[in-house]
Amino acid sequence: MSHPFSAAAAPDLPPHPSAASSPPPPRAGEPALSVRGLVRVFGRPGTPEAKVAVDRVDLDVPRGSFFGLVGRNGAGKTTMLSMATGLLRPTAGSVRVTGVDVWAEPRRAKQLMGVLPDGVHLFDRLTGRQLVTYSGLLRGMDRETVARRTEDLLHAMDLSGDAGTQVQDYSAGMTKKIALAGALIHAPSLLVLDEPFESVDPVSAANIRAILHAFVAAGGTVVVSSHVMDLVQRMCDHVAVLDRGRVLAAGTVDEVRAGASLEDRFVELVGGRAGAGEGLSWLRPE
Numbered sequence: 001m002s003h004p005f006s007a008a009a010a011p012d013l014p015p016h017p018s019a020a021s022s023p024p025p026p027r028a029g030e031p032a033l034s035v036r037g038l039v040r041v042f043g044r045p046g047t048p049e050a051k052v053a054v055d056r057v058d059l060d061v062p063r064g065s066f067f068g069l070v071g072r073n074g075a076g077k078t079t080m081l082s083m084a085t086g087l088l089r090p091t092a093g094s095v096r097v098t099g100v101d102v103w104a105e106p107r108r109a110k111q112l113m114g115v116l117p118d119g120v121h122l123f124d125r126l127t128g129r130q131l132v133t134y135s136g137l138l139r140g141m142d143r144e145t146v147a148r149r150t151e152d153l154l155h156a157m158d159l160s161g162d163a164g165t166q167v168q169d170y171s172a173g174m175t176k177k178i179a180l181a182g183a184l185i186h187a188p189s190l191l192v193l194d195e196p197f198e199s200v201d202p203v204s205a206a207n208i209r210a211i212l213h214a215f216v217a218a219g220g221t222v223v224v225s226s227h228v229m230d231l232v233q234r235m236c237d238h239v240a241v242l243d244r245g246r247v248l249a250a251g252t253v254d255e256v257r258a259g260a261s262l263e264d265r266f267v268e269l270v271g272g273r274a275g276a277g278e279g280l281s282w283l284r285p286e
């Protein structure tokens with residue numbers, strides 16, 4: 001019997017949609033995502049307030065990979081992924097999705113992508129079912145396909161029972177899952193997920209991982225950002241370590257961890273835990 005949380009319950013998600021407005025075919029030999037010289041400065045450049053959040057990043061995400069982007073708080077992960085997905089304009093540099101320039105041809109590029117941004121701001125007066133349905137209709141998909149995939153996705157995310165509830169009444173984890181369902185409905189070639197497991201319970205997280213693995217097995221590419229090294233080591237085949245807006249290491253997980261655990265290697269790369277707990281000598285029970 002097909003268990004509701006098993007990979008077998010993953011919705012029908014070939015990497016290329018049968019939507020009315022077909023996306024451009026991937027260009028042979030192009031990485032799924034290619035970033036060159038990417039820079040983002042917040043605040044006026046040259047002023048003391050200027051903050052270089054992403055600093056001349058070059059990165060290739062191979063097609064068919066499950067790619068983890070890891071870094072400390074404030075390392076620049078969200079800023080980089082926002083630029084990569086057309087949500088935040090780069091100060092400099094370029095981004096291509098299977099050869100399509102995200103900032104020169106945003107409509108074409110966005111057809112190829114499914115995006116789960118960090119701190120998603122959803123139309124939360126909609127019910128879960130309406131939100132997923134509109135995600136599909138806005139992509140130009142036909143109603144019948146949208147209706148079928150919406151039910152598949154609600155089931156796969158264990159949200160069928162809450163499909164008629166407004167998203168504003170969802171928990172943080174449910175909100176994450178419904179946003180992910182909306183990002184999957186057009187069966188994109190590339191999924192970019194910022195912290196997809198944050199606030200998500202372990203059963204739902206395992207379910208989402210199974211869906212993502214099935215998607216990669218079908219030829220899709222997934223990029224996830226995460227702080228959880230153990231998860232990235234187990235789940236991803238490629239990883240990039242970002243720190244202070246720069247890529248410190250990138251490659252297959254085995255190349256980057258170089259025989260150590262990814263967590264140990266990460267701490268080594270970003271400079272360890274110097275000063276942890278110092279200056280808090282007062283922090284003890286009276």
Ligand SMILES: Nc1ncnc2c1ncn2[C@@H]1O[C@H](COP(=O)(O)OP(=O)(O)OP(=O)(O)O)[C@@H](O)[C@H]1O
Pocket residue numbers: 042043051052053071072073074075076077078079080
């Ligand atoms: N809108 C903004 N205005 C000014 N500075 C910003 C803005 N957004 C991000 N930053 C700064 O850019 C840097 C990178 O932030 P970013 O959110 O990309 O990091 P992150 O790696 O995603 O962190 P976290 O893991 O905590 O989510 C931080 O120093 C942050 O303060």
